[in-house]
Amino acid sequence: MxxxxxxxxxxxxxxxxxxxxxxxxxxxxxxxxxxxxxxxxxxxxxxxxxxxxxxxxxxxxxxxxxxxxxxxxxxxxxxxxxxxxxxxxxxxxxxxxxxxxxxxxxxxxxxxxxxxxVKLSLLYRISSALRKDNSFNFLEDPEEIEENSMELSRQKVREITGKDGEELEIISRAVYASGNLEIARHIYISKDAIEMGVSALKSGIGILTDVKMVKAGLRWNAENYLDDAVELAKKLKITRTAAGIRIGLSKEPKIVVIGNSPTALVEAIKMHEEEGVEIPLIVATPPGFTNAVEAKERLISTDIPCIVLRGNYGGSNIAVSIMNEIIRYARGKNG
CATH class of the missing domain: 3.40.50.1400 (Rossmann fold)
Incomplete structure (x- = not known):
């Protein structure tokens, strides 16, 4: 200066x-x-x-x-x-x-x-006083927190979509998991998708995931072949997630849950259309700006029962929340 x-x-x-x-x-x-x-x-x-x-x-x-x-x-x-x-x-x-x-x-x-x-500083200082005031209580019981949050989510989703029943619950779960009410407008559920998913689980058909994070979040035994897919990915010049889906679907029909990888979704669609692989349900919520939107719209145009979060929105946590709701139905609502 x-x-x-x-x-x-x-x-x-x-x-x-x-x-x-x-x-x-x-x-x-x-x-x-x-x-x-x-x-x-x-x-x-x-x-x-x-x-x-x-x-x-x-x-x-x-x-x-x-x-x-x-x-x-x-x-x-x-x-x-x-x-x-x-x-x-x-x-x-x-x-x-x-x-x-x-x-x-x-x-x-x-x-x-x-x-x-300055505004934030004042807010923090006021909030500090409220936290110390015993008359200002936060919910602490996990079940009460979840039920309260879900009820608020249901109310908002019902207002936005007009949905009810199982579709309302699935969309509300996705909103609750993401904290983003806007996605309620973009979740597509094909005819009989929920019923097909529940029936498949009850008949013993397994679940195949694109990434380990989705597998870890599911309340059901699921398969993921990402670690086994390195050589196949190199050979076919595809992504590891796509190769993992190919390995899993080559064994037997499975429900496919895609939370992260558009290329894995494309591979599942190809195997169904080109090789006749049966897929009773695909839950697809991969986010992104390259391939994600196109892959999800391609899925919707097929005859595969599906639940899809359209647009650039997505994430593994949303896929998990949707699939876990279907698992809950298969176990009798309270599973």
């Missing part, structure tokens, strides 16, 4: 020493971060008064001033007492001005009330 520029913090001022000590701490913090001198001044009640400080610095040949206004709002002290003394009414802009007959350039920061950090 130029040697002819001064940074001056201006506060309202107070007769209490504690106020001055607090503001000196703020000034030192800023000075340490900037590694240049920062002056603390006040509008009234205590010294140094900003007017005297500016006069003194002008005498020393300093004619560029950055004024950091340590006020909350744009009241008369800011508009009239301080900025008005320079004939200035703009923030965040270098402006030519005059003070005591001398030409100078000034730059004013805005008061603090519109800063998101």
């Amino acid at each position: 130029n040697v002819d520029t001064a940074i001056i913090i201006i506060t309202h001022g107070s007769r209490r020493n504690t106020f001055v000590e607090d503001m000196e701490g703020v000034t030192k913090y800023i000075e340490d971060k900037l590694r240049i001198p920062v002056y603390l001044s006040h509008n009234e009640f205590t010294e140094p008064n900003w007017r005297n400080l500016v006069s003194s610095l002008l005498e020393k040949g300093i004619n560029n001033f950055i004024f950091a206004l340590a006020f909350l709002g744009r009241g008369n002290h800011v508009a009239k007492d301080i900025m008005g003394s320079f004939g200035v009414n703009e923030f965040y802009k270098w402006v030519e001005a005059q003070y005591e007959g001398k030409k100078l350039k000034v730059y004013f920061t805005r008061p603090l009330a519109d800063s998101p950090l």
Whole structure:
């Protein structure tokens, strides 16, 4: 920074020493971060008064001033007492001005009330008080939390989609798992998809997943062949997830749950259409901007029973939540 520029913090001022000590701490913090001198001044009640400080610095040949206004709002002290003394009414802009007959350039920061950090700081401090108040209680019982959240999710999903019954439950579970109400508008459930999934599970047909995260989240024994797919992926020049799906479906029919990989979904569709592999249900929620949308729309156009989160939305947690709801139906609602 130029040697002819001064940074001056201006506060309202107070007769209490504690106020001055607090503001000196703020000034030192800023000075340490900037590694240049920062002056603390006040509008009234205590010294140094900003007017005297500016006069003194002008005498020393300093004619560029950055004024950091340590006020909350744009009241008369800011508009009239301080900025008005320079004939200035703009923030965040270098402006030519005059003070005591001398030409100078000034730059004013805005008061603090519109800063998101100030708002956030106040919010945290108020929240801290509420947390300490025994009359302000959070739900702590896991079952109560889940049921309360699910009921709120059902209400919102019903308003958005008009769905009811099993479809309402599946979409509500997906919304609950993702925390994103918007996906309720984008979940496609084909005719008989839920019934086919439940019947397949009851008849002993297994579940095949694209990634381990989906397998880990399911409340049913599932298969994943990602670790066995390296050589096949190289040989066929496809992704490991696609190769894992090919290995799994080559053994016997399975429900396919795709939470992450569009290429795995494409491979399942190819095996069904080109090789006649039977797939009783595909749950598909892969997210992304490359292949994901196209792969999911391709699935919807086939005769495979499916539950699909359309668009760029997706994620393994959503696929797991949908499939676990079908598992719950297969086990008799409370499984």
